Amino acid sequence: MSVTEMFSYLQGFLSADQDVREDIRKVVQTLEQTAREILTVLQSVHQPSGFKEIPGKCAKARELFCTVRTQIAQLKTKFPVEQYYRFHEHWRFVLQRLAFLSAFVVYLESESLVTRGEVAQILGIEVVQDRGFHLDLEDYLAGVLIMASELSRLAVNSVTAGDYSRPIRISNFINELDSGFRLLNLKNDPLRKRYDGLKYDVKKIEEVVYDLSIRGLAKEAESVSDK
Amino acid sequence: MSVTEMFSYLQGFLSADQDVREDIRKVVQTLEQTAREILTVLQSVHQPSGFKEIPGKCAKARELFCTVRTQIAQLKTKFPVEQYYRFHEHWRFVLQRLAFLSAFVVYLESESLVTRGEVAQILGIEVVQDRGFHLDLEDYLAGVLIMASELSRLAVNSVTAGDYSRPIRISNFINELDSGFRLLNLKNDPLRKRYDGLKYDVKKIEEVVYDLSIRGLAKEAESVSDK
Amino acid sequence: MSVTEMFSYLQGFLSADQDVREDIRKVVQTLEQTAREILTVLQSVHQPSGFKEIPGKCAKARELFCTVRTQIAQLKTKFPVEQYYRFHEHWRFVLQRLAFLSAFVVYLESESLVTRGEVAQILGIEVVQDRGFHLDLEDYLAGVLIMASELSRLAVNSVTAGDYSRPIRISNFINELDSGFRLLNLKNDPLRKRYDGLKYDVKKIEEVVYDLSIRGLAKEAESVSDK
């Protein structure tokens, strides 16, 4: 085989790789679009009027997650499954956003922490790597941390909207999350940096609860929720 | 499962990942050591005295590649084969050096371009990804480009050592290589940058040949090699 | 001695240095793990339920400091004592965290400022450099400043938990600390930056006391503590 033949042959590999990346990029773009739409739907919970409509908003988001699953199904067809990490950077960002959105929907619905398995299910992917396109642990954790910061904003806006009990529930939830993260031995990577942000969220929410407590609104909230 | 249990469980994954990376790093260090030893063996070809000993040096290098194969064999045991790209960054640098060293040995032995398959064989790895730990196409090409730059140095030192025919042969070889690379549609990545360096090697070698020509040394070389 | 012999000999030094650093890194990782565990124990004081259990929590933390002492004892064996500052960066971060944890325990126990000597004792190290592995003054001060920020959080959470007198005591303590720091002539370094954060803690705590005062809760607190 001459050098020319050899390089022609190699070019085939390069083209194939570029085509795969091009294909992935396109699907990822549609995924990003859908993720932004879900975000738009869920962000309305910060509106004073949005509080009553949470179940409706969640249902709406759940519908859009169908689209997400279809799009991810398409994404899976674009490359051999064992090359997940070869192309990981292409979808890592959007996958973290989607993990966040899943976690946020689940929290709004049930005030509980979504598990990695649940996120995988919502997105129509696997948890464990050997079973196919999966949710990397770091990406799941990043999604959870993005949600924590959204919840600290929600605590503030709940009060503005006159809901005094939600912040207290958020506070408990976030504290539990913080303890959980303290069990992890994180490397000095982007995830660690994101985790360092969590303590600001914790503090912010504690201050909201404090404001309610000192004005006797926390008790009021409790008694309301007791009924 | 409580949040605490969940995070304890997740920590298991993180620890495992960190251990794998630690193990990989250690084996990669031994590989780097061996690569430096092979380089030291091959560097002697640039010495005036080294020109006659090329076959011996190549044999010596071939022996050291045995060690490389053993070390790569160890490396393979450190992580699941389908996670190659997850840890690629750890060995990418040394693998490119080893591809260069393989290409250089083969060139010194036969004045021909090593194929990706041959490099894989020398290193005891696969060409195609699905068959296991393999040589990424980009890493192979990077190795070839490092060799091109080494050859421009060799052309210069050949003249110093009084060998006037080798630069002309190198020139032909490098021109062929250059044409080959021109068939490739490279992305704007480190490889592309390395390839941009090739034209300086081509030019340098052409200038060596020019220097020989204008002094009538090129003809002399031809007539010698004709005999 | 030939150049080759000389460099072989020098490589011995480099390897030894790398081994020492590797050893240090490993022990430091275990220290970080223990520090996170102590933090988890002490974090519970921010919970409404945690206020009564402070003595118990402190005792628990004191126990874990035994582990810290054992780990630091190991750390000391990893390098010659006079090269403390050569490797300082490796343990500086965790040592500041441990100084903070010591200061926090001591404050929770006795509402007094831990001295550098006490911290050194808790960690099983020296105060003065010439006597061995010691606590750098800057690291001690950094630990104290981290505690100040933790106390501003504690003041907030005390109110939530219905303890109205603790914030006032914290306020006095932090004011004293602030005056103390004002005696120091700090360079423009990370410590200075941390110290700049202290004034936000002071202000926050003053606002908590204000909130109590304007609602007549401060007096209530005093009368309670008078009894």
Added chain:
Amino acid sequence: MSVTEMFSYLQGFLSADQDVREDIRKVVQTLEQTAREILTVLQSVHQPSGFKEIPGKCAKARELFCTVRTQIAQLKTKFPVEQYYRFHEHWRFVLQRLAFLSAFVVYLESESLVTRGEVAQILGIEVVQDRGFHLDLEDYLAGVLIMASELSRLAVNSVTAGDYSRPIRISNFINELDSGFRLLNLKNDPLRKRYDGLKYDVKKIEEVVYDLSIRGLAKEAESVSDK
């Protein structure tokens, strides 16, 4: 002891530390001044006229090294010897420059590689840390690498000045040095980056030798030096 007393006491330490650093800075400034003067003396060897005066220039530099020794002697008195690494950053830069200048003088005098011991002797310091103010291995190596780059410049200017044999000797020397460095397992630090520059120096000098060879000037040089 009140907090105020405690901080007054601590301020004593901080002031002492700042005074030490101030003192060190001042001596280091005088050292830098002397180092620049030595450099100015030695740089004249690049002048066409400077070649004959090398012994004189070296003698001049040797005299200035007396000043250096006096200044370093002063430096040593400014801080406790076991705190070398605490203040290392203050003199690291100038010590590397001085190691370079020592290596350059020794090379110009004897065309041999200065040992770490010789540099230490020229500067009036120790080699081994436990014996006092010493020359860190990395600083010695950095100095040697700076010299390598100066020698590649010298090879060029030697030719311009009509000295055709010096570049060939420099080439041999640098090749030996390169082999030496290849024995070292350098970390990914500034020293490694500097070492990466060595290969450009090697190549540059090889090209000078090539230019001489192809014009028959190398032989001429040899025959001259044979006499």
Added chain:
Amino acid sequence: MSVTEMFSYLQGFLSADQDVREDIRKVVQTLEQTAREILTVLQSVHQPSGFKEIPGKCAKARELFCTVRTQIAQLKTKFPVEQYYRFHEHWRFVLQRLAFLSAFVVYLESESLVTRGEVAQILGIEVVQDRGFHLDLEDYLAGVLIMASELSRLAVNSVTAGDYSRPIRISNFINELDSGFRLLNLKNDPLRKRYDGLKYDVKKIEEVVYDLSIRGLAKEAESVSDK
């Protein structure tokens, strides 16, 4: 003049410049020390006990300003008067602090805004640039803004100390100041950033007044001060 002579001349200039800066730095350090002492004296006004002692504290601060004047007098001798802005950065920070301290003393004494002229007088410097070492307008304004932030803290602590009329007077004062600042067209510089902070001070004070109003404490305060 030869190139060497020219550079010697320039080097002389640069050395002189460095010496001047060194001298300035030293005096500035003593100024910073005195400024911190004045601050410590004035900080006590935030203490409940401190409110009655304001005149005494102000007198104490006035005394310390004598030291400031002496120190600034020394500073003036360190550089040619027409090169004020060449070295401005060295004392800008401390001058702003001193302007703040002057403004704070004057406010505490007379509840009025210190004029630029008064600050200049307190510090023993000029107002107008051409008359010598002067107070830059931006530095005066920065000092005033630092005071505004201190006053918002004072309003909070006044309430804690049971003084309900002071916050209202502070509120009027700060509002007038705010109107003044609104007239200025600032660049995107540190002053602008500080001015943005003023809005938060105004807001904080408004909140204090509001808290007093809804509790009828504002009226009480007015009637007290009316008497």
Added chain:
Amino acid sequence: MSVTEMFSYLQGFLSADQDVREDIRKVVQTLEQTAREILTVLQSVHQPSGFKEIPGKCAKARELFCTVRTQIAQLKTKFPVEQYYRFHEHWRFVLQRLAFLSAFVVYLESESLVTRGEVAQILGIEVVQDRGFHLDLEDYLAGVLIMASELSRLAVNSVTAGDYSRPIRISNFINELDSGFRLLNLKNDPLRKRYDGLKYDVKKIEEVVYDLSIRGLAKEAESVSDK
């Protein structure tokens, strides 16, 4: 129009913009492919054997320029003609390469400098901006400068191929070009950097001519071409 509608509208615009860019990128890739093919055809002139085939190679290149014209025609349809500079960056690089290739073909054919109009004609585009898709002056000049560097290489290889008159003609041509470029006032942009490279090309060619002169080969060449 509501804020949401406005952002939808803007998003539409941005998406459209992205689509246009995507379309442009694709056509530009095909252009780059063709440009590389033309280059490969023309590269053979550097081979000893290639000198006789210049006319044939030029013809071959001319054919490939038909493809270029078709591809540029497609490119033109991808965006509104008056927004040339909005997307300029996408094709600037390839257009400069194509200008170079046009200039090189024209030089090889007629040893004259291609005009901007001729390049435009070869590429099927306009010269003047208001008439549509045109050749920016800077891009034309960049192309000419790339050719200059190619000609310096050609001068070297001509000698190797035994053609001693071509370098002298190239020398005259390049000198004229150099005079032309000296008339321009360039900004500190890539073109300026490229123009700085021209000086090295001129220098290189001068050296070739010098080498021919001292060997009497230049005269020989002239007398040959005089015939």
Added chain:
Amino acid sequence: VGQDLEARANPASAVLSVFKVFQQELDIKHDKYERLVKISRDVTIESKRTIFLLHRVTSVPDAEALLSEADTKLEAVRQKIGQIAEELRGEDIYQFHRAFTPGIQEFVEAASFLHYIRHRSLISLEEINARLVFVGSKELDNKDSAGSPEALTFQVTPSDYLLGVADLTGELMRLCISSVGNGDIDTPFQLSQFLRQIHDGFSYIGNTGPYEVSKKLHTLRQSLGKVEDACYTLRVRGSEIPKHMLADVFSSRSALVDPDEGSA
């Protein structure tokens, strides 16, 4: 000029004569670029001053007078943009875009700020562009109205518009904090609503916008946080009114509890 010396040396050189033309073309272009940079700097400064002026709206009694003063200032900026349009007459505006984009963004910021204060809504790109139509080369000079009525327009690009609006949010945040300080509790709630819409708009656009927008998103998020915090504080403290001496509050600070009377 130097080229003449050259030309005299090689009178017949075709190359030199075309390069002489090139020299002119390049110099003309660079000169135009420079002029645009200078006008853009003026536009920036005057726009910034308009923004400062507008912040005074919360502290003056006669807001209308101030707004009309802002109109006058912006009209002057508009005239400067007219100069830019004049320079760009017949040019591809993207060719010189980098020269004037900072000024145009600042103008969008100022114009949209004024528009918000007056109309409590977001000015659209079309509304901005509609104002940037200039008739004749000296529009102000009314005597010359018989001259060529050729309309000259300047088109703000969607990207510049977006970047200007992103900066507007910072000014709105400042306005919000000032309003609280001035005892106006209506404006903050209005502003938080409005800012949230813009924030949601930007997050809808996400990373499809120009790179600089993504960079500004962080600041935008912070501004929104500050405004939301301010509203939160107002709400929390408002919750205490009923429990303490309510009558008092009504009499002394009626504005606080009557949200319809905020300073619009």
Added chain:
Amino acid sequence: VGQDLEARANPASAVLSVFKVFQQELDIKHDKYERLVKISRDVTIESKRTIFLLHRVTSVPDAEALLSEADTKLEAVRQKIGQIAEELRGEDIYQFHRAFTPGIQEFVEAASFLHYIRHRSLISLEEINARLVFVGSKELDNKDSAGSPEALTFQVTPSDYLLGVADLTGELMRLCISSVGNGDIDTPFQLSQFLRQIHDGFSYIGNTGPYEVSKKLHTLRQSLGKVEDACYTLRVRGSEIPKHMLADVFSSRSALVDPDEGSA
């Protein structure tokens, strides 16, 4: 202006009236700064063009004519610097230094380049400053010579001078490479000598100079390397002459071997 509205609202406010004065003071300062930035940009551009013109010196026959053209151009730059000096009249020049330092550095580069070409030596800071003395406010306007003969001077700072000279070395390197290309082998050796002196001067100053100088030292070292390489090449190739048809060379390229005839 807005302040009037304010003042009308609080007619008695002393605070507002002093802040009105502050507003003026700040605006005057910022306006001056802006004007200086603009003049500085002009100085930069014209200096750069002078440098380009000077590079033509190796390719024109009548160097003197070109140099006098450069003189004229630099005189225009000087006038612009006169405007800067006018703006700075009575001011502390360091107050606005950041506004005009880029222009002044470029002027130093151009003036020292011209000086080198003419005198083959480094212009001193004093020589530069001696030229920046302006008599009267409109020095060019000679009719007005009866007016105030008050001398206005501009003082280039040593730092700006050093930074300009550091940049000069880049131009000298370009000149050197061009010279080789034009067959002038004398100039490169002269230049390498001169550049080496400047290089040694800068390394003597080391890190005691302003921070920007240290940054430029690397480029300076590279330029010196290029010039030394060029001289090396000339020497190496020169070594071959005696061995091949020496007569030929003498006849056809006498300039090459007669170093006294280089284009000075």
